[in-house]
Amino acid sequence: MKxxxxxxxxxxxxxxxxxxxxxxxxxxxxxxxxxxxxSKYEGVYAEWSPNEKVALEVAxxxxxxxxxxxxxxxxxxVNVAADPLFTVSYTGTNGAxxxxxxxxxxLHSSQNEQDNRNYARFAKIPMLEPADPQExxxxxxxxxxxxxxxxxxxxxxxxxxxxxxxxxVSLEDPLPYQDKTNIxxxxxxxxxxxxxxxxxxxxxxxxxxxxxxxxxxxSENKMExxxxxxxxxxxxxxxxxxxxxxxxxxxxxxxxxYPLPEKLIRNFADKVKNIYVIEELDPxxxxxxxxxxxxxxxxxxxxxTNEFDPGIIQNAINKLDKPxxxxxxxxxxxxxxxxxxxxxxxxxxxxxxxKLFVTGDIGCYTLSYMKPLEGLHxxxxxxxxxxxAHGMSKALKEKGKGKIVGVIGDSTFIHSGITPLLNMAYxxxxxxxxxxxNSTTAMTGMQEHPGTGYTILGEKAIQLDLKVLVSALxxxxxxxxxPYDLKNTRTVIKEELAKDGPSVVISKRxxxxxxxxxxxxxxxxxxxxxxxxxxxVCLGLGCPPISWKKMExxxxxxxxxxxxxxxxxxxxCGLCLQVCKFNAIY
Amino acid sequence: xxxxxxxxxxxxxxxxxxILRASDIMCMAMMExxxxxxxxxxxxxxxxxxxxxxHVRYGSKVYSPxxxxxxIDLLVAFEKMETLRYLNYLTKDATIIVNAEEIYPPAxxxxxxxxxxxxxxxxxxxxxxxxxxxxxxxxxxxxxxxxANVVLLGAISTLLHMTAxxxxxxxxxxxxxxxxxxxxxxxxxxxxx
Numbered sequence: 001m002k003x004x005x006x007x008x009x010x011x012x013x014x015x016x017x018x019x020x021x022x023x024x025x026x027x028x029x030x031x032x033x034x035x036x037x038x039s040k041y042e043g044v045y046a047e048w049s050p051n052e053k054v055a056l057e058v059a060x061x062x063x064x065x066x067x068x069x070x071x072x073x074x075x076x077x078v079n080v081a082a083d084p085l086f087t088v089s090y091t092g093t094n095g096a097x098x099x100x101x102x103x104x105x106x107l108h109s110s111q112n113e114q115d116n117r118n119y120a121r122f123a124k125i126p127m128l129e130p131a132d133p134q135e136x137x138x139x140x141x142x143x144x145x146x147x148x149x150x151x152x153x154x155x156x157x158x159x160x161x162x163x164x165x166x167x168x169v170s171l172e173d174p175l176p177y178q179d180k181t182n183i184x185x186x187x188x189x190x191x192x193x194x195x196x197x198x199x200x201x202x203x204x205x206x207x208x209x210x211x212x213x214x215x216x217x218x219s220e221n222k223m224e225x226x227x228x229x230x231x232x233x234x235x236x237x238x239x240x241x242x243x244x245x246x247x248x249x250x251x252x253x254x255x256x257x258y259p260l261p262e263k264l265i266r267n268f269a270d271k272v273k274n275i276y277v278i279e280e281l282d283p284x285x286x287x288x289x290x291x292x293x294x295x296x297x298x299x300x301x302x303x304x305t306n307e308f309d310p311g312i313i314q315n316a317i318n319k320l321d322k323p324x325x326x327x328x329x330x331x332x333x334x335x336x337x338x339x340x341x342x343x344x345x346x347x348x349x350x351x352x353x354x355k356l357f358v359t360g361d362i363g364c365y366t367l368s369y370m371k372p373l374e375g376l377h378x379x380x381x382x383x384x385x386x387x388x389a390h391g392m393s394k395a396l397k398e399k400g401k402g403k404i405v406g407v408i409g410d411s412t413f414i415h416s417g418i419t420p421l422l423n424m425a426y427x428x429x430x431x432x433x434x435x436x437x438n439s440t441t442a443m444t445g446m447q448e449h450p451g452t453g454y455t456i457l458g459e460k461a462i463q464l465d466l467k468v469l470v471s472a473l474x475x476x477x478x479x480x481x482x483p484y485d486l487k488n489t490r491t492v493i494k495e496e497l498a499k500d501g502p503s504v505v506i507s508k509r510x511x512x513x514x515x516x517x518x519x520x521x522x523x524x525x526x527x528x529x530x531x532x533x534x535x536x537v538c539l540g541l542g543c544p545p546i547s548w549k550k551m552e553x554x555x556x557x558x559x560x561x562x563x564x565x566x567x568x569x570x571x572x573c574g575l576c577l578q579v580c581k582f583n584a585i586y
Numbered sequence: 587x588x589x590x591x592x593x594x595x596x597x598x599x600x601x602x603x604x605i606l607r608a609s610d611i612m613c614m615a616m617m618e619x620x621x622x623x624x625x626x627x628x629x630x631x632x633x634x635x636x637x638x639x640x641h642v643r644y645g646s647k648v649y650s651p652x653x654x655x656x657x658i659d660l661l662v663a664f665e666k667m668e669t670l671r672y673l674n675y676l677t678k679d680a681t682i683i684v685n686a687e688e689i690y691p692p693a694x695x696x697x698x699x700x701x702x703x704x705x706x707x708x709x710x711x712x713x714x715x716x717x718x719x720x721x722x723x724x725x726x727x728x729x730x731x732x733x734a735n736v737v738l739l740g741a742i743s744t745l746l747h748m749t750a751x752x753x754x755x756x757x758x759x760x761x762x763x764x765x766x767x768x769x770x771x772x773x774x775x776x777x778x779x
Contacts, residue, residue: 002617004610004614109628132624160628161626164626165626166610166613166651167648168622168623243649243650244592244650244654309652309653311655311657326674327708327712328674329673331670331671332667332694332698334668334691335635335636335691337636372692372696536696539695539697542692542696546695547690548696550697
């Protein structure tokens with residue numbers, strides 16, 4: 001059967017077809033839908049773990065117990081999981097273990113553009129890279145075969161374009177699940193103390209040599225000899241871009257991007273005249289091939305940054321500049337915005353008005369760095385807001401008193417905010433941390449986490465009580481506010497900033513898109529055009545339904561226009577009503 | 587659209603307008619018609635409000651799901667101003683379908699810059715095939731304002747070679763039963779518009 005599938009849907013299907021029934025993940029664009037789709041298959045164990053490190057450790061444990069297991073994450077998630085990653089490379093896997101890294105060239109939804117192929121080389125773990133959804137489905141199965149055959153974790157690297165493009169995919173019957181789980185003791189292999197790890201270290205090098213040999217005849221390292229004047233060495237999505245514009249050139253398409261098949265590459269180089277290495281981001285293949293003493297053209301002409309498309313490749317090889325004479329008309333940008341009724345809006349409006357420095361984190365609320373809210377002033381990685389707020393406050397001493405606030409979402413707090421908050425209590429911090437608890441993982445599309453009360457499989461679960469947890473960490477000042485209540489939110493934050501020692505404010509209100517919260521939309525608000533003075537204060541909320549309407553000046557009035565509320569967009573949250581000093585909103 | 591082996595369509599608009607659903611339906615219709623098809627889109631940052639685009643490429647064999655600059659044969663803008671953002675993707679003789687709906691971005695809401703008012707005349711002075719359609723109004727007439735994306739599919743369908751029955755079958759499958767009828771009505775209104 002053939003159906004239209006995204007790369008992520010195809011990966012999930014591939015995991016299922018491989019007879020794999022164990023997966024752990026933390027959501028993150030562009031990887032999220034893999035787990036969401038996988039969890040829908042019959043008979044699978046799937047979990048959202050609190051973070052990627054835990055997800056990988058869970059998968060390692062399952063593999064140690066004999067399962068075939070998969071851990072799924074976005075590229076920066078691998079940073080979080082890097083600690084177990086580097087050592088599971090030494091222990092091997094017992095069952096089978098595949099790790100998916102979904103990279104994001106062009107930073108469509110990420111804070112950096114790291115090329116995770118480097119992790120394969122760094123951690124000495126083989127990596128496969130599919131070019132489209134059909135390959136994604138097949139490569140997952142191959143990854144599990146390689147993992148079992150070589151007793152190694154295996155990476156599968158996707159990119160945003162593979163994960164989020166759709167194509168026609170042929171489905172196959174899934175392999176039946178085989179229960180090979182048992183408890184086996186093997187301390188020499190699984191207890192990585194120096195004496196054992198030194199021995200395993202040698203095994204890792206032997207394994208890499210064996211994998212290099214395997215790569216020479218691996219079915220997905222494919223040579224296509226057409227026009228011998230130009231040979232292109234590539235992998236993943238860039239293969240499709242190149243084929244689109246240069247269908248007649250010769251290709252070496254590498255399905256396994258680490259380790260590289262040196263003999264096959266030399267063989268290809270002998271068959272073609274000029275070789276281009278086409279790869280997004282780092283010159284990962286290029287540097288290794290150049291180190292073999294083979295002359296290739298790569299980053300001399302292709303960009304280091306951003307994803308490619310067929311035109312970028314065509315123009316680089318044909319040395320063309322951009323096409324000329326395109327009709328153009330300047331238009332305003334359209335950045336993503338917090339939704340109408342978003343609970344973050346009231347909080348960040350308040351933080352801006354209090355003129356604080358706000359260390360931020362990863363989530364929808366990061367968008368409030370933009371005008372007009374401008375209520376967030378740093379964003380590094382998951383959990384960084386808390387450690388950074390503490391560090392700033394310690395460094396600034398008295399100068400920072402009452403001025404430093406860290407802001408973090410509920411899912412992000414659980415991901416990596418707990419340890420730095422404990423640190424704040426332990427090391428006597430003066431900063432205030434605000435947990436924006438919207439009862440879900442909103443930015444990636446409403447995933448469950450330990451605070452929601454449900455698992456990804458829809459089962460009832462514990463519902464983490466943030467107040468109790470924060471208290472147990474040693475934080476004595478804990479307050480809860482409703483961010484729809486601007487006055488109280490402001491008062492409470494000011495009171496906590498005035499105190500000595502760390503405080504936590506939980507800003508609690510469900511995401512406006514969160515279906516389970518069954519939020520009843522309030523009546524849309526309106527502006528009374530007679531009362532509106534055109535002061536523009538409500539526009540400072542940056543709420544999508546509120547817009548400015550210019551008007552003819554009336555004699556004797558300073559008014560140049562009024563605010564207007566689009567009733568189709570307004571959900572009646574009432575923030576604008578609270579900021580209007582003229583009772584013009586009703 | 588002139589004949590070449592692989593053709594490219596760009597759907598563009600604002601998050602929440604049903605663009606990804608529309609491009610899914612279009613791709614399924616192409617697949618049912620026996621064509622190879624690939625599509626590509628980026629699922630944006632926050633849930634809604636930002637720019638959304640979907641590239642659809644179809645033909646006998648498609649490699650890239652992403653079209654290059656200067657290669658789009660048909661641009662369908664679900665929001666009027668968004669048409670202007672992607673003109674560098676178009677071929678000189680591209681066809682443009684524009685929905686009359688205007689959704690203000692933050693800088694327009696705040697009064698910093700005006701909404702570009704002469705988009706249609708600008709397009710008409712530069713491209714031969716420009717069609718404006720008030721899909722939102724037609725969707726309202728069909729009985730459900732959320733069907734504007736399917737109204738636009740109706741308009742698109744008159745430019746492609748698949749039969750109406752293929753489209754209708756796919757639309758029936760794409761929606762729950764109680765929504766199928768209103769979407770078929772919307773599709774027909776788009777075809778007739």
